[in-house]
Amino acid sequence: MIHFVGAGPGAPDLITVRGKQYLEEADVIIYAGSLVNPQLLEYSKDVCTIYNSAKMTLEEVISVMEKAEKEGKTTVRLHTGDPCIYGAIREQMDILDEKGIAYDSCPGVSSFCGAASALNLEYTLPEISQSVIITRMEGRTPVPSKESIQSFAAHQASMVIFLSTGMLEELSRRLIEGGYREDTPAAIVYKATWPDEKKFICTVGTLAKTAADNNITKTALMIIGDAVNAADYDRSKLYDPSFTTEFRKATK
CATH class of the missing domain: 3.30.950.10 (Tetrapyrrole methylase, C-terminal domain)
Incomplete structure (x- = not known):
């Protein structure tokens, strides 16, 4: 299995609970070294192979994933922020689909x-x-x-x-x-x-x-x-006492 994981914006404690769990379980981690905080790699287990994708091509990344999959290993593809924004994940997923390799995606804080x-x-x-x-x-x-x-x-x-x-x-x-x-x-x-x-x-x-x-x-x-820096804005209707919602009736 390949887990695409959003690393969050930088602070290592802003990764999701699920993302941290995947890092702890991974046999192989491929991380976006130009942007991901390397402190996140400290969540990995003692026996884990780590690759910096900043120095790799798409083909090299896929080759690592494919080798790990053949060996029955779990891979985390660690992207910065949330990988759905400028993460270049679709091109990886399309190749994995062609090769019949299973994957999922764990969102992160953009x-x-x-x-x-x-x-x-x-x-x-x-x-x-x-x-x-x-x-x-x-x-x-x-x-x-x-x-x-x-x-x-x-x-x-x-x-x-x-x-x-x-x-x-x-x-x-x-x-x-x-x-x-x-x-x-x-x-x-x-x-x-x-x-x-x-x-x-x-x-x-x-x-x-x-x-x-x-x-x-x-x-x-x-x-x-x-x-x-707006100072002159309208208050939210959701919490306005004169506004009825599904959960609360207007009081004014």
Whole structure:
């Protein structure tokens, strides 16, 4: 069996109980070494073979899985955050399907949730934003043209931008071109939930300067939108005494 496991955003105690159990039981662990906190590997048992996939190709990863499966071993494929976001898991699963190798997926806490916790932020404030757009800039890896930053910016929703720290001047230009004000609140969160976490509140127009002033060049998320520091928002209807729900009748 292959277990695809979300490692969480960084802090080793933010992996799920199930994910930790899989790590403790694994005979083989293949972890995304460029992003996963290596402290998580301390949960492994004494006799466990560990591979760093940052130095491997897809074919090499599959070869390790296939060999372990033939030997009756349990493998954990440990991805950062939640592997359903930029985890490149589908291509692995498709090959495993072709080879008849069983697998399952254990979700993790995504770094966009870790970044919100670092800022004590709620992305979905009533009358401010009720949607979260998760995206990235195109770099060496393209993005579909229909998913341009400009087109998403037109919605004025909360936006979380991955994998784009080295392109912040261009990001700001596209956000403003798409409809965000230059003074729209923004935040940069570096290595959310890690011991060396850093967080900075800025604006769409000052993203690049904020990153440069603080030597942030990678491993950061950008959060865009009025929810970053909104003070004037409506209270939740769910807890409003004048609002009837399935569990409580209005009292006003």
